[in-house]
Amino acid sequence: MNLKKAYFVVFLVLLIDQLSKIYVKTHFILGHGGQIEVTNWFKLLFVENEGMAWGVELPGMYGKLILTTFRIIAVGGIGYWLWLSVKEKASNLLIFAIALILAGAFGNIIDSVFYGVIFNHSENQVATLFSDQPYGTWFYGKVVDMFYFPFVEDYLMPQWVPFLGGKQFTFFNAIFNIADVAISTGVGILIVFNKKAFGTK
Known part of the structure; x- marks a missing residue:
């Protein structure tokens, strides 16, 4: 696979990722108010991720800035890896995998860097694109997630069981986006x- 084709993969994934996020931001209300049940095990649920995977955050006022900066540096490294792999004529599978990872990482960086200044907040309302009242600042945007697959939603134990009784259990409760799918x-x-990926022709 040449660099042109690899960049096309990156562009295509980025396009789908950003179109889906912008659509959700401008049509859904944050949280369960904006939930659409496609099936009983697949839902569209608009949430915003402040930090890394599963909503993990770095503490302190500079935690988000550090995280975003790290993501940008990581994308630079992945981009160089992609270029080097093409140059060294690595396997198509390896180049394709790196292109997916690059696209996914870049997709979430766009949210972190730009969304805070181009959208207003989504709490109890549908957000507006290019709002004159943005919810944040540069590098402090929130990542948009929307795909939710609660395959099993049930209660662990009956109400009368101490500690665990009455608590709901959800199998696969992660909420994610196209960029996350590409990375994974x-x-x-x-x-x-x-x-096969790390072999050569």
């Missing part, structure tokens, strides 16, 4: 097809 798919390819 790229990493999955590198793990599952390791020998």
Whole structure:
């Protein structure tokens, strides 16, 4: 795979990711008020992620800035890895996987860097694109997530059981976006097809 094709993969994933996020931001209300049940195990639920995966945050007023800066540096490194892999004629599978990871990481960076200044807040209202009352500042945007697959939603134990009684259990309660799917798919390819990916023609 040449660099042009790799960049096309990156562009296509970025386009789908950003279009889906902008649509959700401008049509959904944050939280369960904006939930759409596609099936009983697949829902569209608009949430905003302040930090890393599963909503993990770095503490302190500079935590978000540090995280965003780290993401930008990481994307630079992944971009160089992609360029080097093409130059060294690595396997198409490896180049494709790196392109997916690059696109996913870049997609979430766009949210973090720009969304705080181009959208107003989504609490109890649908956000406006290019609002004159943005919810944040540069580098302090929130990542938009929307895909929710609660395959099993049930209660762990009956109400009368001490400590665990009456608590709801959800199998696979992560909420994610297209960028996350791209990253996970790229990493999955590198793990599952390791020998084929890192082999050469």
